[in-house]
Amino acid sequence: MAAVTLLATEGLSRHFGGVKAVDGVDFALDRGEIRAIIGPNGAGKTTLVGMICGRIDPSRGRVRFEDRDITGLSAWARVQRGIAYTFQITSVFGGLTCFDNVALAAQRRVHGHRALDREVARLLGRVGLADRAGVVAGVLPYGHQRLLEIALGLALKPKLLILDEPTQGLSDAEIDHFCALIRDVAAEATVLLIEHNMAVVMELAQRITVMDNGRILAEGAPEEIRANPQVQEAYLGS
Ligand SMILES: Nc1ncnc2c1ncn2[C@@H]1O[C@H](COP(=O)(O)OP(=O)(O)OP(=O)(O)O)[C@@H](O)[C@H]1O
Ligand SMILES: [Mg+2]
Missing domain, CATH: 3.40.50.300 (P-loop containing nucleotide triphosphate hydrolases)
Structure with a gap:
């Protein structure tokens, strides 16, 4: 092609x-x-x-x-x-959990609580943060914050x-x-x-x-x- x-x-x-x-x-x-x-x-x-x-x-x-x-x-x-982008400087919401960070990014595209929960779980799993869903982003190691940023980018499809x-x-x-x-x-x-x-x-x-x-x-x-x-x-x- x-x-x-x-x-x-x-x-x-x-x-x-x-x-x-x-x-x-x-x-x-x-x-x-x-x-x-x-x-x-x-x-x-x-x-x-x-x-x-x-x-x-x-x-x-x-x-x-x-x-x-x-x-x-x-x-x-x-x-x-x-067009989605992640910055050189990390841009997650430090006071929110990983789950809520991704949910904020995904909610424009995915409607309904169940669907949103599923989508957030899928995205966190994809970047390897499935077991971090309830953790406040600001306390994650830097490398994990970068992975969370990628999940935020992917949430926008x-x-x-x-x-x-x-x-x-x-x-x-x-x-x-x-x-x-x-x-x-x-x-x-x-x-x-x-x-x-x-x-x-x-x-x-x-x-x-x-x-x-x-x-x-x-x-x-x-x-x-x-x-x-x-x-x-x-x-x-x-
Ligand atoms: N807001 C700004 N005001 C003034 N100069 C700037 C600004 N942003 C970038 N520059 C200058 O523009 C040039 C290119 O910067 P840029 O940040 O795009 O480089 P880079 O290739 O991303 O570098 P690095 O690998 O260090 O991230 C540099 O000389 C930088 O100092
Ligand atoms: Mg640069």
């Missing part, structure tokens, strides 16, 4: 004073793929996905999702169209799930669980992952986009990216 473009940016830019955080980026994602964005600190990765999900206004350029121009839409309107450094702070065992989860999620959603852990990137991504200085430095399959001398110089440090 021919690839279908889900998301495309055209000349997308964001300047902060004199800093060109993102500088004329043309970026496209196919439906169903797992894509990783890598690049050094300050490369513009978070700013780029911030503009894709509507948290950051572009200085210039357009964002298209499912062939519609969504540049002017609010973050919430984009969530409703199927997204077409595109954007994760900004999801494995930061996770143990090796949690990272293995995360990779299995993302492969499973990819059966029903496109996944865009900003990730510094190269083992995770190489294991999960079908394609990798390398950013440096606000621009796309390279793009390709994992083995191409690993072999690219420019990428090695700018990022892989060898």
Whole structure:
């Protein structure tokens, strides 16, 4: 089956004073793929996905999702169209239980108490937090809070799930669980992952986009990216 473009940016830019955080980026994602964005600190990765999900206004350029121009839409309107994201900084409600966090996210889509209970249990089970339902989120270890965030994202049934450094702070065992989860999620959603852990990137991504200085430095399959001398110089440090 021919690839279908889900998301495309055209000349997308964001300047902060004199800093060109993102500088004329043309970026496209196919439906169903797992894509990783890598690049050094300050490369513009978070700013780029911030503009894709509507948290950051572009200085210039357009964002298209499912062939519609969504540049002017609010973050919430984009969530409703199927773009879900988890932040680099954790965004769960610390005073609520895991169950209530996920229920809040799922209740727009799932109606009726029984159905909602079932759906929340399913989502918590999916991210490996089934036995934590009654625990207040704020006391969970950091890694579990990150998994809870993914459950919040999945509760929206997204077409595109954007994760900004999801494995930061996770143990090796949690990272293995995360990779299995993302492969499973990819059966029903496109996944865009900003990730510094190269083992995770190489294991999960079908394609990798390398950013440096606000621009796309390279793009390709994992083995191409690993072999690219420019990428090695700018990022892989060898
Ligand atoms: N709100 C802001 N105000 C001013 N400068 C900003 C702002 N947000 C980002 N920047 C700058 O824009 C550039 C890109 O930042 P961004 O956070 O997008 O990088 P990143 O690739 O996500 O980095 P990291 O890997 O450290 O998360 C950096 O130089 C950063 O200092
Ligand atoms: Mg970032």
